[in-house]
Amino acid sequence: MTGGLWRDALRRLAADRAAITGLVVLGLLTMAALAGPLLVDWRQDQIDWEHMAVPPFAVEGHWLGTDRLGRDLLVRTLHGLRVSLAIALAATLVALVIGVAWGALAGYLRGRTDALMMRFVDVLYALPLVFFVIILTVVFGRGPVTLLVAIGAFGWLTMARIVRGQALSLREREFVEAAIVGGAGTARIVVRHIVPNLLGPVIVYATLTVPQVILVESFLSFLGIGIQEPLASLGNLIADGAREMETAPWMLAVPAGCLVLLVFAFNFLGDGLRDALDPRDR
Amino acid sequence: MSALLELRGVTVRYRLHGARQAPLTAVDDVSFGLDAGEMLGLVGESGCGKSTLGRAILRLVPLASGEIHWDGDRVDALGAGAFRRLRSELQYVFQDPNACLDPRMTIAQSVAEPLRALMPALDARQRTQRVLQLLSEAGLQAEFGARYPHQLSGGQLQRAVIARALVPDPRFVVFDEPVSALDVSVQGQIVNLLAGIRRGRGLAGLFISHNLAVVASLCERVMVMFRGRIVETATSAALIAAPLHPYTRALLDAVPSLDPGERARALRRRVLPVADGTPVSAAGCAYALRCPLAVSRCRTERPAPVPAGAGREVACHRAAEWPAGLPAGAPS
Numbered sequence: 001m002t003g004g005l006w007r008d009a010l011r012r013l014a015a016d017r018a019a020i021t022g023l024v025v026l027g028l029l030t031m032a033a034l035a036g037p038l039l040v041d042w043r044q045d046q047i048d049w050e051h052m053a054v055p056p057f058a059v060e061g062h063w064l065g066t067d068r069l070g071r072d073l074l075v076r077t078l079h080g081l082r083v084s085l086a087i088a089l090a091a092t093l094v095a096l097v098i099g100v101a102w103g104a105l106a107g108y109l110r111g112r113t114d115a116l117m118m119r120f121v122d123v124l125y126a127l128p129l130v131f132f133v134i135i136l137t138v139v140f141g142r143g144p145v146t147l148l149v150a151i152g153a154f155g156w157l158t159m160a161r162i163v164r165g166q167a168l169s170l171r172e173r174e175f176v177e178a179a180i181v182g183g184a185g186t187a188r189i190v191v192r193h194i195v196p197n198l199l200g201p202v203i204v205y206a207t208l209t210v211p212q213v214i215l216v217e218s219f220l221s222f223l224g225i226g227i228q229e230p231l232a233s234l235g236n237l238i239a240d241g242a243r244e245m246e247t248a249p250w251m252l253a254v255p256a257g258c259l260v261l262l263v264f265a266f267n268f269l270g271d272g273l274r275d276a277l278d279p280r281d282r
Numbered sequence: 283m284s285a286l287l288e289l290r291g292v293t294v295r296y297r298l299h300g301a302r303q304a305p306l307t308a309v310d311d312v313s314f315g316l317d318a319g320e321m322l323g324l325v326g327e328s329g330c331g332k333s334t335l336g337r338a339i340l341r342l343v344p345l346a347s348g349e350i351h352w353d354g355d356r357v358d359a360l361g362a363g364a365f366r367r368l369r370s371e372l373q374y375v376f377q378d379p380n381a382c383l384d385p386r387m388t389i390a391q392s393v394a395e396p397l398r399a400l401m402p403a404l405d406a407r408q409r410t411q412r413v414l415q416l417l418s419e420a421g422l423q424a425e426f427g428a429r430y431p432h433q434l435s436g437g438q439l440q441r442a443v444i445a446r447a448l449v450p451d452p453r454f455v456v457f458d459e460p461v462s463a464l465d466v467s468v469q470g471q472i473v474n475l476l477a478g479i480r481r482g483r484g485l486a487g488l489f490i491s492h493n494l495a496v497v498a499s500l501c502e503r504v505m506v507m508f509r510g511r512i513v514e515t516a517t518s519a520a521l522i523a524a525p526l527h528p529y530t531r532a533l534l535d536a537v538p539s540l541d542p543g544e545r546a547r548a549l550r551r552r553v554l555p556v557a558d559g560t561p562v563s564a565a566g567c568a569y570a571l572r573c574p575l576a577v578s579r580c581r582t583e584r585p586a587p588v589p590a591g592a593g594r595e596v597a598c599h600r601a602a603e604w605p606a607g608l609p610a611g612a613p614s
Contacts, residue, residue: 174382177342178392182446183369183399192395196386 012276019272025265029258033082042072044079045230056250065250067240077255080232081262087148087233088213092206094152099159100202104194106160107167108186118164121157129154129216133225142228147220151213162205166198200277207270211263218259234259284354285315286486287339287454292348294331294338294510308334310510310568311348313587318453319484323501323518325494325533331510332490333377336456339488340374341365352454370400370450377459379439383431383446390427393417393446400450412449419482420445421475437468441475448479455487461496473499494537498522503593506530509568512587516594524607526596529569531608567599575600 013019041061051059052070064074106117133150140146179189218235220226227233234255241252294309308331316322326332337343339350350358357368376382383392393413397404414424420441431439440460447455461469473496491497497504498518506514514527525531570580579599587595
């Protein structure tokens, strides 16, 4: 029966032009990331010895140019998009699940349990991410999975804090007392009353987490402890492009433009979702 | 016949921020009994502990001391699980219908929620049936069940809240100012609805309000509360006709009148002093600092509730001096 509220939210979302634009752009980018590499004649690690560092549209077949090693920039960007999106979505999902459960429970139970749970979050916060990633790469080797585990392990901390704050104020609301009077137990109150009511800020924060994770991924890749060549990610493509930006600006412009588009799309969608999901305030 | 609900020396304290501050005693040594089917009124100014007392009965706030007996058994010491089984008999109607319904649940979902925990024998179809039956008893058409709280008016929401409280078929309901958040025109409808439900179900209840007229129309007996203590208990008629406690008198005098002459006279009388933060001395009468009739004994010795004939009780050292009650504007 919750269908009604979601249907209302969808109708409101459909009326929001910026959010729909964001959604369409995201859909196109996702489709391009999934199917695009199959439609291009080049592989991401394939070198075209005759066309190195050519600008976009200069040579037939390399529509967005090539990099210094003669690798097709279009196919590398699409692959990078695929890797970045996959890591970002997976890490956000991890953050969402752990963060919401952790924060909602801490906020609802309050007192000593809350203090213990949040001090644990504080301790993790105090660990430097880069240091943690280096340790993980030493133990498990470099690669997307290590990166995912590292980002996931830190990504849920902020989410847990946001959710806890929301849960703390929600549990003081009268409808929680009403549920207690109605015989509802802790689990039911958290699942049926606390979590659905904090979904708005959570979804907004999640859509903002995705571009954040993409930036962290690119930062780590830039430092050489993230995605490794010849695998492409938006991060290491931008890092490569930044080194060539004076002589071959397209090497930076193509992946950077892609990243900007992605971040804008997520932010517009997040804004629209927040407005659509809140049945009050209108 | 023993009382359905009996409170003995119930005290509730709130710890204030700042550990060095003494805890605030919101409900102070309250005792009363309530028979099956009886609607008992509870009046007093804002912040006097009315709601806290109601919440304490439903275990929404913990007791500092005292006992609560339900149907002959002591229930305040029960474990959480055992008390949960009692929740179908004890229900609560909250003051603000906007705040006590989950904005993400339809009215029908909210009304059905107590059934899951309190009437687990019902299947989904029986639950739906029961919800519809209760919505109609509360005067809401079935179509409102599919709506969300923000789509309903205050009066409709309060009807939904009443339906939810009645859905597990309780024997006792705390009505915590159920009409004070509503328009005056809607207040009358809800009061009539409650009167009808009460008659139809033989429901017992504690009706909390600061509106004496509403309380008098629904309750035979009224308790007057001041700073956490019950200062006077009497039938509604006797309380309004001949108040014995100076605070009850002041409360009655504070009711605004529509008659201009009466209003002018009332203004010439003292206005009811506002509650200030002065700590009540545990030794004296809670009202002593504001009472125009207080004598030195009132500040040093706490008055116990004493019978004053015809089931009345009053906690005032000097009440015996005016057995016929205090006339309007008497304390000056």
